[in-house]
Amino acid sequence: MMEKRPNKPTEKMFCKTSFLAMVILTVVITGLIIDTTRADNDNFYADIIRLDNVATKIHQSYVEDIPSKELIDNAIEGMIKSLDPHTSYFETKQYEELRIHTEGKFGGLGIQISIRDDVLTVMTPIGGTPASRAGIQSGDQIIQIEGESTEGITIDKAVNKLRGEPGSEVTILIRRTGEQKDIEYTITREIVQIKSVPFYGMMDDGIGYIHLQAFSQEAANEVENAIKDLKSQGLKGLVFDLRLNPGGLLPQAIEVTEKFLPSDKLIVSTRGRVRGQNKDFHSSRAEVLPTDMPLVVLVNRASASASEIVAGAIQDWDRGIVLGDTTFGKGSVQSVIPLDKSHHIKLTTALYYTPSGRCIDRPNIARDTADEQSDSEADTNVYRTKNGRIVYGGGGIVPDFVVEPELPSMPVRALFGEDAFFQFANMEYPRLQKRDTEIGAEYTIDKKTIEAFYDFLDSIEFSYKNAAQIQFEEFKKRSGLIADTTKSDSESQSGEPKWSEEHRAQLDETSAKMKQIFKAESQRELEENREEIKRHIRKAILIREYGQDNEIVYRSRLSRDKQLDAAMQILTETERYEALLKAPEQD
Template sequence: MFKKMKGKKIALLVASLLVVVAVSGIVVQKRCAAEGGNDYESIELFTDVLAIVKKSYVEEVDTKKLIYGAINGMLASLDPHSSFMPPDTYKEMKIDTKGSFGGLGIEITIKDGILTVISPIEDTPAFRAGIKSGDQILKIEDRFTKDMSIMDAVKRMRGPKGTKVTLTVMREGFDKPKDYTLVRDVIQVKSVRFKTLDNGYGYVRIAQFQEKTDDDLAKALSALKGENGGQLKGLVLDLRNDPGGLLDQAVRVADHFIEDGLIVYTEGREKDSKMKFSAKKAGTEPNYPMVVLINGGSASASEIVAGALQDHKRAVVMGTQSFGKGSVQTIIPLSDESGLRLTTARYYTPSGRSIQAKGITPDITVERAEIQSTEKKEGHIREKDLENHFESGEKGAPDEKKLEKEKQPAYKSDDQLKGDYQVLRALDLLKGWEILKKMGKSE
């Protein structure tokens, strides 16, 4: 979810919790001397400790390993999304926005020092094995994940297609942790899926914002129109469990439905972190009714789209409270081919809302219907639950009312989609919209 910029502008990225990046040609400003004596004293303290460890530790240690560990600790103390990527990890991360990699298909984060699942990616080994939102991954093979970095966890879960990996999972309702042995596969994350729900009413699901999401969306809308006599009466845009992705793709997706005006803007300490993205009239879709579906797994770029459409009153937002990740990450390549992922700004919806640690509140709250009312519901992890998260920067505390819990819904097959309560409610709303419009014309 980065955007390439020229000159002194650096790649901005609204990170998904999968941590996907693709970076090239970034110009990094060199920092001048430390701002004050305290900085020099702190650096001296660090070098003193480094020298003592090098000289007196019981075994000989690798200096680079110590430096990498120190950088990891420094960034981990800032917020959940800033991190350091060693060369091998940084190289591996660059391929993710292509939508294809070898692994299990799990969106993860760190909560209270424990590796926690945000959501499984649809139609992947993790999804098929029954891994759920909110699951705590206590072990990967024989390695405990307590205080393990996300980068390390991702590296351990990835691997060649056909190889096995065992995850030890604790879930609400489990008496004890359960082992899941998954077979790695090539994860092909299909960004956009679509189908006709009823005559004239289309459905588009965006699973993740990748390099070709904008193009794939244009093809999907064209195909839906072709299936429905050349035009749509209404559209359901499903962003549930979409962890985000590329910022420029989020802007372009929103631009399909907004004729003009602001889509999103960012604010940070540096000049390069203050940016505005506006809609262009060319290529805008007709003003047919829209419903956007969100839930606790909708984060980052998907919240940009939902927030923009909501602020412009272009769509009704339906579902449950979104994740609440309103921060921007900058990816900076370092001299040894490692990478720095640093939170540099907050993003704001057109009306000036920061959803950081709060999320997008739907216009109409619709819970996912359960097959059995006695079954316990799983809660989504949200930005405000993460250790060291920062606040929105707005005056006044966010609404602290307890958010409704829900089980994670994901993209379904055609038959399953017919039984998706939230999609059916969205379709009913669109049809009602059409009926009311006709009634208004007849009066």
């Protein structure tokens, strides 16, 4: 059989290669003309010639004919991967999808994502979306999309995989801190439209509340209208909620901050290598909320970008108390730069800095929690607010008053993983209508409804596995009592213990007894959390009746909000509020 030999370079191939070299050389010369920002020791010209030489040799002499587009696309992809996770390269279709996304309306799951510790991570689920209803949480790691690993994936490629036609389904595998096993979600895509201020209202003791969900085009106007309305109702203090707010438009971040600060106050600075990226943004009009009116800003680990600009400015000017968790630390500026008619690059060109000089952006380094850094990357500089209070850099905004949120119990997390509350509400709602049940602010879950919920769990074969059961099943796999589907036959046989028939029978009998024990224990744990389960059933039915952004739904959700309760307590204690804004006395 004759061996097939590589094709000899043809005249056509040499022409293509020469053309490729000319294109690269043209880019080099153009780059040298306009690139005045590179370091003195950066031999850009020699390095780009080296790249040209490699591309040319591969194109001329590699055993297979590699199309020049594929070669260059792979080279670009390699360069992009060496940068931060927010830098991306777009061809025509990808750029069109980016444009649709930035307009604030898109079809998908309703999550904001980023790359954290080189893993695709959920920044925040958007309220009222499929992801939120399914129980997706901030910090969840998406390790698979449709059975394919997300290792090495870019944000834009992930977005493309997660989006699709409304009504279609996508399956993702989630890895969550505190969970012993990965969780699989199959979620139906919907058209997602983000509102800026889904709810505001008066709480107790003259304290107002505004929830800003996103910095879309109308954010500042909606915040101003909400403040004016609350002032007309006798406002004495304000809670401004930026939790789960992933950010948005920089001009809106500046305009929103202006509602709380006097004119001509520095709000944020951007600093980059290109001179045009170095800008200071000041408030240009008088505040809407009087400066002597107490203010608390709520943040958490999913508060990012524009949210951090607002919180950082309010903190640095001692305009109010920042309360909650350390924020996400997404403090970089992306510029979409056209390369030609078909290609664009979204390039990180600057970083955000608060008025005191803190960089908002968190270094993309390995960490287990939002406020951990390696010693080499830690920001050890001391920053001070207007009143002289010490504030901390290193990425994100560290609250003045830390209050960790109350997390659902383990059985309730498992129920969220099955989307049980939302599915049951849809099933139960028509029955409640037939029974003429009044679903309002005073609605409570009766005995018949909770029994129907447990029947529903049986119908979907819901099985809550506590930590002991998971560990026991792992033991059975290691012991060879049950097959481990994650291993090949050869792997299973090589490490599998050899049991006598007598001992295997005894172990099987023990296993059957343990199964009954675990079942009873799971039922006991569910029953232990009965009141919490009832609250989530109630919330799901209220959402089914009124929708996500209704006042009754919001007030129900806020009624057991640990961070909001702490904020309102501070606002009603004048001396405590003022003390938190003062610098500690020097000895």
